[in-house]
Amino acid sequence: MFLISSFKLTKQGSKRAGNFVIMEIPQKEKYVFKDVVKITCLEGFEVVQGSGSLPHFYSTCQSNGKWSNSKLKCEPVDCGSPDHIPNGKVEEPEDTLFGSVARYTCEEPYYYMQNEESGEYHCAGNGSWVNDVLGTELPQCVPVCGIPSKPFEGTQRIFGGSFADIENFPWQVFFANPRAGGALIDEYWVLTAAHVVEKNRNPEMYVGSTLVNRERLTNSQILIPERVIIHPGWTFLDDPETRKNFDNDIALIRLKDPVKMGPTVSLICLPGNSSEYNPSEGAMGLISGWGRTENKNIVLKLRGARLPIAPLQKCKEVKAKKSGVDVKTYVFTDNMICAGDQKGVDSCEGDSGGALVLQDPDKSNPKFYVAGLVSWGPQCGTYGIYTKVKNYIDWIKKTMQENSTPSTD
Known part of the structure; x- marks a missing residue:
């Protein structure tokens, strides 16, 4: 029961007690039969009636001298259990x-x-x-991007190679057929080379496994492509084997489902737009993959290597051992990075599309970013050409934004 006599008049002309305020209609010093007051709950309180609730209610002075609705009371608002969030x-x-x-x-x-x-x-x-x-x-x-759960310690060349664990390169994506690589740049997006997917718009991809034999792949995450988007500047050929122009060798793959991150799967950062992200000559990069080595055409265990950024001229001067290959007839542009040396540090067939990563120039931000994508090379074990990712940042971000919703095809 509301004890009106115990309420004190406030400056606003209302009476207050407990968790509610009595708004007098009209305001009076005394209440008589049929007088009505509006009882409003304080902030954070409500009148619960059945399955509903109200911020206030009305009470009438009855002929028996008691107020109607005297059993109603203001109770604390219940927000219910907070919603859960992904990850x-x-x-x-x-x-x-x-x-x-x-x-x-x-x-x-x-x-x-x-x-x-x-x-x-x-x-x-x-x-x-x-x-x-x-x-x-x-x-x-x-x-999180660009932070491997286990630093790569290897120093030997990938073409011949230094064994690595997927924890060293958790952004590495394995393309099963044909063999190639890619880089995970978002939970919904894989970055790779255009020549990897130009003839295969439904690639079979996996993340999270050091070994890529079938038994191990069954325990890794399979990535289901939703759509493949090749850079509009890429030139399509009827016979890709005759290609001598690898300009704009870059593509994005939108995934059907988000990738779950963990110690063996995480993103590689994208480069910034500033000039600091132009790889400087001599800077050491990291590459990884399951590509061909001197002794094996089929490699099952991930390999990695460090290799230096080189002047583009070094790639132009490579003498290919394969007959009929004249490097001078190939197209070289500012969209390409040359990396490697004459000591056998290089990527090779099967590594295409994989990331060449460098340390972020911001020393306070100890992360790696994807500077290049394995594109082509006249001779494994020497210098190789990598697509310069920085030149495509605007296209990458615009494409991801425009294709952020699931396909309705």
Whole structure:
């Protein structure tokens, strides 16, 4: 029962007690039969009736001297359990009532919160979980890029090779048929060379495995392509074997489902637009893949190598051992990077489309970024040509944005 006599008149002309305020209609010092007051709950409280709720109710002075609806009361708003988020978790409070706090975290170290201040939500008076920065929008856990869970220690050449673990190159994508490589740049996107997919728009791809024999691949993540997008500047040929122009050798593959990150699977960062991301001569890069070696045409265990960035002229001067191959007849453009040396440090057949990664120029940001994609080379074990990814950043971002929704084909 509401004890009107115990209420105190406020400056606003209302009486207040407990979790509610009595708004007098009209305002009076005394109440008589048939007088009505509007009882409004304080912020964060509500009148619960059945399956619904109201912020206020009316009470009438009855002939027996008691107020109607005297059993109704203002109870704390219940926001219910906070929603769960992909690749993260929520630490639920002891109760979910008004004023309670819920804290979100991401699955570190493979995901991080896009907005650092968006982890804490409080139960608001309107029944919603609210964050000071995002409001009612849930936080997003986004994949970390460019940080292998295990640093690569090998120093030998990939063409002949230094064995590696997939944890050294967790962005490495394996293309089964024909054999090739790619780089995971987003949970929905793979970056590769155009010549890898120009004749195969439905590639069989895997991530997360050091060994690529069938038994091991069954335990890795298979990537299902939704669409393949080849750069519009790529020239298509009826017979790719006769190709001498590898300009714009770059393609994107949109995946049907997001890739789950972990110790064996993570993204490689994209380069920035500044001149710092133009690879300088002598800078050491890392490459990886399951391509051909001196002794084996079919390689099952991942290999990796360090190799230096070289002047484009070095690639132009390579003497191919294969008869009929004259490097002077090939097209060289500013969209290409030359890397390697005369000591056998190189990529080879089966490595195409894989990433040439460099340390981020920002020393405070110890990450790797994809500087190039394995494109072509006149002779394995010498200098090779890589597509210069920095020149395509605008196209990459625009393509990803325009194709961010699932295909309806």
